[in-house]
Amino acid sequence: MEHKGIAVSAGIARGTSVLFEPFDNSLDYRLLPLYRVPHEQRKAAVAIDRLCEQLSQSLQQHLSEDTYALVEADLLLLQDDELRQQIHNSIRELQLAATAAIERVFLHQASQLAALDDPLLAQRAYDVTSLGKRVIGIINGVGDQLLSNIPPDSILLAEDLTPAEFAQLPLDRIKGIVLKTGGLTSHTAILARAAGIPALLSCGFNFDELKDGLPMVLDAYTGLLHISPDEQTNAELLAKQQNIEKRKKELSKYRDRPCQTQDNHRIQLLANIATVNDIARLTDIGSDGIGLFRTEFLLMDAKRIPDEKAQFTQYYEALHLLGGKTMTIRTLDIGADKEFACLPNKMAEDNPALGVRGVRYSLLHRNMLRSQLRAVLRVAAFGPVRLMFPMLTQVEELDELRQEVALCQQQLAEEGKSFGELQYGIVVETPAAVLNLDSMLSQLDFVSIGSNDLAQYTLAADRTNQELTADYPAFSPAVLKMIEMTVTAAKKAGVSCSLCGEMASDPRIAPILVGMGLDELSVNPASMPEVKALLCEGAYTKFCDLARQALACKRLSDLESLLMSCQATN
């Protein structure tokens, strides 16, 4: 049996299950007889004191700075006179039992925090609700399950874990954590990542179907929890785990170093991502940030088009996880091969790849464009953000987009909302963009070559047509010339030049691209360790040599043999 969840803190963990059953959160909703008021008030106070005691005790243990601060904040909240007064009053004035009064006060507080329209406090609202549930659990007499009694090699399954509970976990005995609740920026996620424990959040398992002591494998790469896996699955997972560990060991020596060649040429090595989830895995591969955030994936499973607030929350989470590293957002790239349920049906086009896609779509749907621009501008107040436009072929489109940005800035200023400075770029993915680049560079801070589409449009060969892919590869003389023209034009104008297509993720090709003068490569997270190791182990002068040789190749077969020789020397 398998269950899917949101993976945080990559890794594969195997162990036996330990269930941490949810507290009894049941509430007593009966109208309280007046003579029972003092009794219930006392019950509430005793339960709060009890939890305060537990939290104070866990503060005595050896805690990380993060955990300490979170537990301490919980403690301060419980010691708050105002909180106790409100619970007291609710019991007396509304004649509520202690549990119902506590629920009411904590929920009210949580809803006030949630209403503040701030992603960090929204998370705090969730913590506050959990804290209330814990007090209720103590009143119901079940809040004392011992987390410290967990046997070695355990996979812990729980409804939820508060920071305080996390603090009590014997981490040396826990291989993995699986929760029914939580998201990527929830405190448990942060704590699990900090502790390096593979974890799955928002996992759909059912307590009734499980018991203690079942063999389990948690694959935080695929986000799957395997319960009592069969022999074959088990063997596959074991092989995967061994492979990953071996490769990790080999490549990890480059992880924390800047991506720099032996002769000290620094390359910005960035990652391509589609969702916020992808970023969680970036922390342990050593990237310089995000080179391509494919925002159309926000629409993928959405029933409605995400509005400004929904987008802002996503971008904010992403930026928060990046901790000061650059985030490059590509505006919605809709059209061609991408269909989304939440969008109105597009008019059928004879040639979708040559039709309304990328900024062409955005400029025809200004409201959607504006909500995205506003969300991006607002999030830029919190860190370095770059914005790039896909499928932009003519300077007129760029003019219009910059006007839209200016309009959004003006609106935000009038509404008194804070926003930040952006860097602007385009995705160079058509021959027209390459040829028109000179007229656009004055308005740009960077360009990013989308080599997949650039190849398809340069070669006039549909990249999804399997009869063509082998004979019309992206790594071809014509496409290399396009890339060279782009790099030369950008360099001349002092604009930084990146490449975010598949080519950059090919360890044989990446050195050639660096030799051609690209300042940045944006690669798939999975390829990053290998690409980084190769670039760090090589010399820039050698890469320049390789690039010269590649550009001199007149035939596909020449390029092919150059790649073969590269592979042989590596």
Added chain:
Amino acid sequence: MYERTVTIVAQHGIHTRPAALLVKEAKLFDCDVIVECQGKQASAKSLFKLQTLGLYKGVTVKVFAQGDNAETAVDRVAELLLTLS
């Protein structure tokens, strides 16, 4: 009554952790220090209330107090609002 007005500069505003520190410091004073922001008031000694004020970057906050050591207390809280992040 002594009062001061400050503008929050912390990138992420005064959230749980900085707010908790502020509460701890405010509790060292006998007088009650009130923080007012966007029409809402809270005691600087109550994390419970303080959290709900919405102390974001850029908002203006009034801090005031009456009684023993009011001036020192207000100055201390105002200083923390300016420096915590």
